[in-house]
Structure formats: structure tokens, C-alpha cells
Amino acid sequence: VLIPDGERHKSQKTLDDVYGAFVDMGLGRDAVVVAFGGGVVGDLAGYAAATYMRGLMWVQVPTTLVAMVDSSVGGKVGINHPKAKNLVGTFHQPKAVVTDPSFLQTLPARELQSGAYEVLKCAVMADRALFEALREAPERLAGWERVDVENAIASACRVKAEIVEKDEREDGLRRVLNLGHTLGHALEAVTGYRRFTHGEAVGWGLIGAAWIARHRGLLGEGAYDAIASAVDRLGPRPRVSDLDTEHVLRAVRRDKKVRQGKLAFVLPTRIGRVVVEPSVQPAEVRRALRVMAGREALQA
Ligand SMILES: NC(=O)c1ccc[n+]([C@@H]2O[C@H](COP(=O)([O-])OP(=O)(O)OC[C@H]3O[C@@H](n4cnc5c(N)ncnc54)[C@H](O)[C@@H]3O)[C@@H](O)[C@H]2O)c1
Numbered sequence: 001v002l003i004p005d006g007e008r009h010k011s012q013k014t015l016d017d018v019y020g021a022f023v024d025m026g027l028g029r030d031a032v033v034v035a036f037g038g039g040v041v042g043d044l045a046g047y048a049a050a051t052y053m054r055g056l057m058w059v060q061v062p063t064t065l066v067a068m069v070d071s072s073v074g075g076k077v078g079i080n081h082p083k084a085k086n087l088v089g090t091f092h093q094p095k096a097v098v099t100d101p102s103f104l105q106t107l108p109a110r111e112l113q114s115g116a117y118e119v120l121k122c123a124v125m126a127d128r129a130l131f132e133a134l135r136e137a138p139e140r141l142a143g144w145e146r147v148d149v150e151n152a153i154a155s156a157c158r159v160k161a162e163i164v165e166k167d168e169r170e171d172g173l174r175r176v177l178n179l180g181h182t183l184g185h186a187l188e189a190v191t192g193y194r195r196f197t198h199g200e201a202v203g204w205g206l207i208g209a210a211w212i213a214r215h216r217g218l219l220g221e222g223a224y225d226a227i228a229s230a231v232d233r234l235g236p237r238p239r240v241s242d243l244d245t246e247h248v249l250r251a252v253r254r255d256k257k258v259r260q261g262k263l264a265f266v267l268p269t270r271i272g273r274v275v276v277e278p279s280v281q282p283a284e285v286r287r288a289l290r291v292m293a294g295r296e297a298l299q300a
């Protein structure tokens with residue numbers, strides 16, 4: 001079964017077509033679905049597998065860096081709704097994930113960088129050695145050695161897997177995976193999901209979260225600089241300086257991680273450690289956005 005390319009096809013319509021193809025092929029409860037593609041294919045095919053005849057076994061073969069380090073780990077599957085991304089879904093663990101980094105050879109550079117920001121997020125969150133490896137990687141990962149890429153993928157998967165093993169359903173610990181995502185989601189939303197790749201928005205969000213942490217005295221100056229320059233090395237990212245700060249703040253408040261009107265942020269306290277800070281002030285977010293805008297000039 002082939003599905004059309006692009007996030008907008010992670011939809012009910014495509015899902016119905018996939019169910020239809022399954023029926024035409026005569027798939028029964030003993031069938032195994034193999035999801036071959038990026039995160040869009042993984043989420044949609046996994047959701048089809050979770051729901052067709054009340055559930056089939058499935059195997060995931062991720063072909064993008066995002067899918068290798070993020071969407072293939074944790075068992076979340078689902079589709080978008082016209083009113084909201086990832087609105088409809090469930091948990092359905094694949095029986096196996098088969099990752100072959102050689103698929104990345106044909107991936108467009110911008111998609112590779114998008115995944116690299118998620119790898120960097122894992123490093124800042126929980127893996128200092130991975131952070132050092134990324135610092136030594138060539139700028140924008142151009143021509144990174146295959147074994148280094150393999151190691152980075154394995155490390156990033158381990159970070160996410162350890163967290164989701166302890167907290168599969170996202171009540172407590174799993175929230176730390178949102179490092180960089182509170183601001184990142186807001187940047188994506190205010191630009192209609194067209195300006196930034198998800199990873200680029202997360203890259204900006206990492207700088208914002210690191211700055212807030214530093215401003216609160218939770219993160220040292222040196223660690224802040226190291227994080228921000230590691231993000232910039234993967235860049236350049238589309239600009240943020242022309243965005244309306246109040247629009248961004250409103251989008252941050254709408255984010256589902258906001259509880260009781262307070263802005264909850266995951267903040268780094270050193271490379272490899274984070275805390276969940278429940279009461280970040282709007283003024284801090286405004287200042288973080290100014291710092292991010294000021295950083296544009298530093299990009300290549
Ligand atoms: N389930 C989860 O936990 C989870 C986590 C993160 C992201 N996601 C989801 O993943 C999706 C994003 O995934 P993505 O970044 O992989 O996007 P994607 O699946 O749209 O793939 C990006 C682009 O790369 C192309 N492509 C895929 N593999 C290729 C290859 N080897 N060579 C050349 N081109 C290739 C695709 O056709 C597409 O155009 C989003 O829908 C997001 O919600 C899910």
C-alpha cells in the first residue's frame with residue numbers, strides 16, 4: 001500500500017484507504033503490518049495496525065532520522081484531524097523496529113537536520129557523551145561518519161526508550177521529552193506549520209529553554225553557551241525576529257502542557273539533566289524570544 005507524501009495525508013481519508021487496501025488484500029487477524037517510511041507512515045500505519053480488526057501485529061522500518069530516534073520509540077500512533085495535529089491516536093507497540101542508517105543517504109539535508117535537533121534534545125536532556133559527540137560532528141552533520149551516526153541514533157533511542165519504559169502513558173516523567181517543545185510547538189503554530197520543520201522549531205525552543213534556565217540561575221553561563229552554539233551548528237533555521245511575541249505567548253498558553261494557567265517548561269540544569277519548572281512567567285518567555293531573535297545574526 002502506498003500513501004501520498006506529506007503531513008497533511010496523515011489523515012482519516014488516508015487511513016480509510018489503507019483499511020480498504022487491507023480488505024482487498026484479504027488481511028486477517030494473523031497479518032503483520034510493516035510500516036516503511038518516515039514518521040508520517042509510522043504513525044498512520046501503526047494506527048491502522050492498532051485498529052484494523054481490533055489490532056494486528058506490526059513492525060516499523062523507519063527511513064528518516066526523526067522516525068529512527070523519535071517516532072519509532074514509545075509506541076504512540078495516530079493521525080491528524082483538521083482541527084488539531086495528532087488528535088486521534090493510541091498506543092500500539094511494534095513487535096520490532098528495524099533501523100538501517102543507510103536510508104539516511106537519500107534524505108534531504110533539511111530533513112536530516114530536523115532529526116538532528118531531536119538528537120541534540122536527547123543529549124541535553126540525558127546524555128552528556130552524546131552532546132560531546134554532536135559538538136565534534138561536522139557543521140550541519142554534512143558527511144558525518146557512518147559509525148558516529150549509528151552511535152548517535154542508538155544513544156538517542158536509548159534516552160527516549162529509558163524514559164518511556166518508566167512512563168509509557170505520559171503522566172510524569174515522560175514530560176521531560178518536551179524539552180524545547182513548549183516554545184517549539186508555539187513557533188510552529190503561529191507560522192501555520194509552514195515556516196519551520198518541527199526540528200528547527202525545537203532547536204529554537206532549546207535555546208529559549210536554556211536561556212530561561214540560565215536567567216533563573218539554574219544553568220551556568222558556559223553550559224548555556226554550549227547548548228546554544230550546538231543548536232546553531234546544526235542550523236541555519238528560519239527567522240523568529242519578525243514574529244509577534246504576544247501571538248507566540250498565546251500559542252504557548254494553548255499548548256496542552258500548560259496546567260492551571262501557569263507555563264510549565266522543561267529546563268536544563270546542566271548538560272544531561274533537566275527539571276520540570278511549573279511556573280515560568282510570561283515576562284521570561286518574552287525575554288527569551290528577544291534573545292532568540294538576537295541570536296539570528298550569529299547563524300551562518
Ligand atoms: N509517534 C511519535 O512518538 C512521534 C514522534 C515524533 C514525530 N512523530 C510524527 O512523525 C511525523 C514526522 O516524521 P518525519 O520527520 O519522518 O516526516 P515524514 O514522514 O513526512 O518524512 C519527511 C520527508 O522525507 C521523505 N523521506 C522519508 N524517508 C526518506 C528517505 N530515506 N530518503 C528520502 N526521502 C525520504 C518523506 O517522503 C517526506 O517527504 C509527524 O507526523 C510527527 O507527528 C511521531
Ligand SMILES: [Zn+2]
Binds near residue numbers: 070118181198202
Ligand atoms: Zn519533537
